[in-house]
Amino acid sequence: MKKILIQILLLQLFISFAFTQGKIKGYVFDSETRKPLPNANVYVENLALGSATDQKGYFEINNVPAGRINVVASFIGYAKQKKIVELAPQAEINLVFYLEPTVLPSQTVVVTALIASEKESPVVFSNLEKQQIKDFYTTQDVPILLSELPSVLSYSWSGNGIGYNYLNLRGFDQRRISVLVNGIPQNDPEDHGVYWLDMPDLLASAGKIQIQRGAGSAFYGPPAIGGSVNIITSNFSIEPKISLFTGYGSYNTKKHSIAINSGLIENRYSLYARLSYIATDGYREKSWAKFPSYFLSAIRYDDNMTTQIHLYGGPFEDHLVYRGIPKSWVKDKSKRRANLNYMDVTTRDDEIENFSQPHYELLHELKLSDNLILNNTLFYIRGVGFWDMDASWADTVYFRLSSPYALKYGFTTPSRNPGEAIARYFIDLNQYGWLPRLMLKHGKGELTLGAELRKHTGFHWGKIVWAQNLPEGLPSDYRFYEYKGAKDIFSFYLYELFKFRPDLRLMLGLQFVYNRYKVYNEKEFYDYNSGKWISNEFSVPFRFLNSKIGISYDLTQNINVYGSFSITSREPSRRDLYDASDGYWYPWGKKPNFEVKPDGSFDFTKPLVKPERLFDIEFGGGYFSDSYKFIANFYYMDFRDELVKSGQLNIFGDPIVGNAERTRHIGVELVAEIKDLLIEGFEIGGNATISRNKIVKHGVYVWKNPYTGERYSTPQRIALDGKRIAGFPDYMGSLRISYRKGGLLISILGKYVGDFYTDNFNLVPSNNVGGIDRKVDSYKVFDLTVGYRFDKILGLNNFELKIQINNLFNALYAGSGVGDEFYPGAERNYFVGVGFEL
Known part of the structure; x- marks a missing residue:
């Protein structure tokens, strides 16, 4: 009788247990090729349950206990993917995994x-x-x-x-x-x-x-x-291969490249090398460019350590194009391609640039234990080159050829200005850095501790390459300016992602930053006011404590909400403090941005341009599934001393900025993605941003009223409170529609950018007597991509033909602008490329 009772009890337990179990099935694919991954491992985390996929990528796991479980898919050479599901008793759940290739x-x-x-x-x-x-x-x-x-x-x-x-x-x-x-x-x-x-x-x-x-x-x-x-660069593949690409397009644009991948050698080493060449005549007149490039990588795997080396860059040359066109030319096909120089005349053929900036990187990872990983990154960046600019506008004072310099350096005092001239501006940059990082996994999350140590030095000088009128005896290597700039950078940070529960996470970030600018070894120049030879040398430190806190909560398996608050400060650039190459010695040059002492010298301990400080609040939420994604985000950014554009450019075409006492940026960002809707392979994704970017309190001093044209005997303050900030559109959005079937891809992208101003006076013809128009008009641009890939054809693997048509409907628009200068976008243009593997 006892045996019968025990058997009945065991049978009841078995039946009860069986009726609380369910099934998980589905497929595992390569996220890039969408091909199935046979023999991939799919398992239930923390349970001895799992299955391998078949040749079609299909898997099936039976007798899975009901409840909230984690299902993990993994495959060698691919990143793991985890899905959290709620399994009801006797239910079946279908899952699809798309694994991302990575052998690093x-x-x-x-x-x-x-x-x-x-x-x-x-x-x-x-x-x-x-x-x-x-x-x-x-x-x-x-x-x-x-x-x-x-x-x-x-x-x-x-x-x-x-x-x-x-x-x-x-x-x-x-x-x-x-x-x-x-x-x-x-x-x-x-x-x-x-x-x-x-x-x-x-x-x-x-x-x-x-x-x-x-x-x-x-x-x-x-x-x-x-x-x-x-x-993030990702070059390595499991199998060896050689990839080639060639293409041609509008404006004599061409590209040729070859990439060689060794695959995984002895499960320990992998090598990658790429050589490329891109060249174009450019859309605008005399805007040609030639870009040879290289990317070399090597990696070694050890049991608890990975070491990776990168070397990449390319010595390029191009013709200078840095000035915009008048707004009235933007819609004029006969004028919009003009490339004007500083004096609004045609750019010279000899205004060119040559530069090279190789990057050397060492990435090293050491797994100290299952929960402790040490990562170190060492890098060196070297930049050397020059640009030759038309300087026919410059006189003997700018070029330091006037009598004080002639007497000091032993050449004849010129009797007239140089006239037609080309000036060379040279830079030699060196940057070293070490980025250590320690990551600790603990029971409730991950803690990251790290630091940044960087040192930068720059050597800058300018000289006359050629001029119509040069004084006798002028040394061929005479430099009209020369100085060295440097920056020391140190920061320490900690970052914690703490999980109170699987559905509730807290993020904490804290960063201490120390930056110090230096200018030294500046070539002496003659101060006409004091009658003395002087040079500037200073060291200015900045210290900040930046913080961020955020929270993420899963309302359901598919719905997530979040919020964050940040306090961030940023120092002005060294150019904002003092642009020594912009001609301080020149009457119109940019003076050092420091307080002036009673004797007329500068107090380099008191910069006039201030760091900007930002309070940023963000919150939103989203719905996530394999086929749908909908996200809404709201941001409120409140600034003190924001560095805003003045609407003016320096001699090199870069915007001049200054502090605005208080500004505010408020916006909503919407994102939607839908895959395989009604038709398999059909994808649609889009986004929209609606924002308001206003000056709350700010004013500038002017000699001439920009609205009335009235000239003042002394500078007068113009209040800009309530004005839109230059460069910030209030409306932006894009929409991409794609269809993929087998090797076919058809995709069209539409982009919309609302209007925005090019200075903070918000000048348009209706509000000023001069009819000045400093607003970039809104525009829409559509781009089409069509491609087809053959897995194998004529003995070639992954043969792909790609055609791009940009600005499909030939819109005449300006992409941006500063002050009275506008930068036109190219008219309808195309590029056709062919790639394959050996």
């Missing part, structure tokens, strides 16, 4: 430490994945490719996206965006600019790009105001 373990640390993830990080971000980069990149620079992401605006000096290109995020220019490549800061330490042409064809070796919007979104580099851009 060290990148997992880069990604964990710097890259935000959906429903985990309370950060506003957007990604461009490797396949998207591969689909839509041909020759255009990084800002142009990123322009379809939320709140991103880009424009090109040459008009066709090759050469000098600029990125705005929420209206903030790239001097206030922290740009990183493999976690290494790319903003110039002295002027904070980003020169994308120093990294030609970088996108050909990029595996992922993430833009994080809002303040404090980068651990190091220049403090992020508008946000951060992090480019």
